[in-house]
Amino acid sequence: MAAAVSTETVNITVNDIELVVPKGELVVEAVKRLGLEIPIFCYHPRLKPVGMCRMCLVEVGFKQPDGTVRKMPKPQAGCTLPVSEGMAVYTDTDAVKRDRKGVLEFLLANHPLDCPICDRGGECPLQNNTLAYGPSTSRFVEMKRHLPKAYPLSQYVTLDLERCIQCGRCVRFTEEISGDSQLAFRFRGASMQPSTFQLTDFESKFSGNVIEICPVGALTSAKYRFRARPWDLQTSPGICTVTPCGTNIWFDHRSGKFVRVNGRTNEGVNEEWTCDRTKFGHDFYNAADRLATPFRRDGEAFNAASWSEASQAVLAAFADGGEGVAVLVSPTLSNESLFMTQRLVRDTFKTNNIDFRPSGGLAWSERLENKYGLDPVGGTIADLEHAGSILVFGASLADEQPMTFLRVRKAWFSHGARVVVAHEVATEADSFADVVLRYNPGSAAVVAAGLRQLLAKVEGKFTPEHVESVSGVPADKLRAAAASLGENGAVVTTRRLAKPAAEILAVAAHETGRTFLHMGPHANTEGAAALGALPDTLPGGVKAETAGLDTKGILDAAAAGKLKALWLVGVDAFSLGDRDLVSRALENVETLVVTDYRPTESAEYASWLLPLALPAEQDGTYTSSERRVQHMGAILQAPGEARAQWQVAQELAARSGAAPVFSTSEVRSLIDSVAPDYASLTMAKVIDGGELLPRRGQSPHDLEKLAQTLGGL
């Protein structure tokens, strides 16, 4: 994080080349404008400068009236020095070169140089800087310090204290970015070590980032340890599909096997960070029990079958099945797969029985955009950074929307936003909240109504005192929260929050001119909803003439023996809740088809088990929780005959007479023809950083319906 950069500019020279740069920019940043580089270790553009390593020493002087330059007697640290008028910076004089050699010689005095067995070797800033600027020999003959090696700080992060150059990046990350302050320097001087309290478990939801920003191999990934050398890896741009944020990642693979994830910069989404679910949660690509071919149940056993047999069997059970068949799809499938599946369900299976939601999803007319004409995702993650105040309601953001959490925290940390957190339980965001409203379970809607009354200055029964009696939130706290939220800002909540509360917040946000974000829980929840993977909604958000069964309805019907065939695509029905209902449902359908990447619990009941290609094994686009559409190409090869769901759906459709579709870009043209939002996207932008779907805009209507909701509380 550079020191405050203003629009004022100053004239400086860098190696005698004249340059106009914003006043207050750090020297280390200013020289980049000329394509020059000052070597660094401790400086990180997203962290506050501390000047701990001295790698960035440069010579600095000032123009004198007679035109000469008077240099400061000592070299200066470029990472802590802001530019000022008339400054002359020298990055390549003999003195600077000598200083760099000296700094590196000292850094290496105690460095173990176990590059051959160090995970960082090959992508190590210390190696690189030493090669480029360092001495080729050392004058130190003394014993190096010896400290614990490969100390497991957590399940994920391994600490090698001998390699640490005490730059403080890891410590500053946990203080400034993730905010858990799990790491600190213990002791001082040469014995200073980054550590958790008493070396206990490093408990953070963002711990993986310190591995990436550590400029040496002191913090390494326990999962990646000794798995590969960086130069043996191939890397491809990818998108995280285990969180809803649309985090941009580098997907590192070797010989067709997934190896590790690193953060990829996207200023709009994750900046350069990842959460631990993203960083360490992609191992399923290498699951030992990946399905590689379709399987048919013969009695107790599963026997391998061909796709063509499988397709025939599925069609026989589902085609023209009408009310008697249903499909549950996963909201982590790509836009293309979801779209083609719903098309197959509607056109070929002749039913609207399709859903992607666990249960208790809202009907078409109950959804915010239809009921009130209010956009449930009215802002973006990046918008939050400059919101003066942010209300985080009913969500544990660090768990549910990790990148949104980091942005909210940044808004507070870097821009002084006031944050109010309302939730039943303690959350990470409490630590920086101005006011925390802890309400009794089940009273979210009343608290929301109370806040609305204060913020929108309307009359009603939800006075702070009434709210206190129901929710246990002290009346004064509620007033303090409203005062802290001020006149404008943003309201963030997630789909996990039960219906009336979200509805009240949406209306309140509209009434007070705030940005409203109602974020979905999975990588493609928004795509699934927008592209018709719903019983009552067609692609483009159009209401279906007759609504099909939703998830709950489908399970009930199946349990009651009313469904002939059920297809689970990427969904383990047992994750949907009530285990008893699910097992009765799965037992009572005649034909259960399970498509998944590995055998799930539901698969035990299946008549057919079809292998699914995972997101990085196919070309596809995903719509993140801020409605950003991003693309991921096929990075790996799917095992055996595993296929992308859009291919399976298209084959079935083609077999029953529809025109065949040969590629995802054809699928995307089909999507564009029915979903105008998607038609407005340009593929180049979708590939390069992603493109936001057009905001729906507010066309509020029927706001008086809220009275009914409030009356029901």
Added chain:
Amino acid sequence: MSDLIQLGARNERPRAPRADELELKFSPTAVEQLDALRTHYAEDKACILPGLWIAQREYGGYLEPAAIAEVAHRLGRSYAEVEGVATFYSMYNTAHTVGKHMIEVCTCLSCHVCGAYRIGDYLKQKLGVDFGETTADGVFTLHEVECLNACDRAPVLQVGDQYHGPVDTAYVDKLIEELRGSGSSTVVKLADEIVKVHLKDGQA
């Protein structure tokens, strides 16, 4: 251990205590003093230093991990941060338990010239411990320190909040006798005096 974790074993690292697992030991006076000190600063972060002095007093002179955790908990800071502060400063006793009295022998230039090492050796032999060690009965801890800024009284010893100097072996004998006889701990007293100074600071 690292091998196991590498292979994806369950994480068995001990975890830091949760707030409700802490055994809080601050006396009501200590809590009161901490609350008073908090009002002196704009941020609780700034209160870590005086908070640690209170803890050093309350925990009998040694800042054990539980003491650090208690300060962090009471100030709403992370354990690691407070531990980092405590281990940075040498006057916080974080490395090991200390005796009731800490005898600090200055061995810097002036004191050295005036026989500090003779005094040091005498103390070592008399107490039967080396610098950095505590007597078996837990009464004395002996330390070697840098210039105490009282060179005019060289050789100088510091015990709690008192300087002694110039000292000779006879003085040392008398001092040890007195300290042995006294019921209270000068280590705790030092911490208490420092807390009092902090408390006064805010009122000025």
